[in-house]
Amino acid sequence: MESKEKFSLRSRLCSFRYAFSGLLRFFRTEHNAWIHLLAAVLVVLAGLVFRLTKGEWTGIAFSIGLVLCAEVFNTCIEKMMDLLSPVRDERVKYIKDLAAGAVLVAAATAAVIGLLIFIPRLI
Numbered sequence: 001m002e003s004k005e006k007f008s009l010r011s012r013l014c015s016f017r018y019a020f021s022g023l024l025r026f027f028r029t030e031h032n033a034w035i036h037l038l039a040a041v042l043v044v045l046a047g048l049v050f051r052l053t054k055g056e057w058t059g060i061a062f063s064i065g066l067v068l069c070a071e072v073f074n075t076c077i078e079k080m081m082d083l084l085s086p087v088r089d090e091r092v093k094y095i096k097d098l099a100a101g102a103v104l105v106a107a108a109t110a111a112v113i114g115l116l117i118f119i120p121r122l123i
């Protein structure tokens with residue numbers, strides 16, 4: 001459906017503000033976000049120590065973004081399901097487990113990229 005609202009820079013800026021406020025709350029309150037953030041900081045520090053190339057930094061940046069995005073969506077789905085269906089339900093379990101599975105796929109991909117970058121520098 002087309003939007004009938006006129007384009008407004010102010011409302012676009014507000015959308016950014018809402019997005020940043022969502023992320024701020026995510027990093028303040030979600031324990032999994034702390035773990036991902038700590039992992040990202042450690043990887044960036046290791047990257048600085050090993051003086052990665054531009055291509056390698058691209059792989060690291062992509063991996064960190066991929067995992068954080070997956071975790072943000074996983075958290076959204078968890079919160080949504082808790083709101084929609086606070087009682088135990090096998091369908092909810094499947095939906096939540098599937099969302100957690102997406103994070104696992106992203107994290108495994110990031111781990112492979114990390115190993116491809118760092119292992120040759122360690123041997």
Ligand SMILES: Nc1ncnc2c1ncn2[C@@H]1O[C@H](COP(=O)(O)OP(=O)(O)OP(=O)(O)O)[C@@H](O)[C@H]1O
Nearest residue numbers: 032078085086087088089090092093094096097100
């Ligand atoms: N309403 C529900 N009905 C059925 N199963 C559920 C429900 N809520 C959670 N579960 C299941 O219980 C298990 C633990 O759920 P929980 O939400 O605590 O997951 P978690 O991965 O520990 O989450 P968190 O990110 O909060 O640490 C998961 O397998 C999840 O699918």
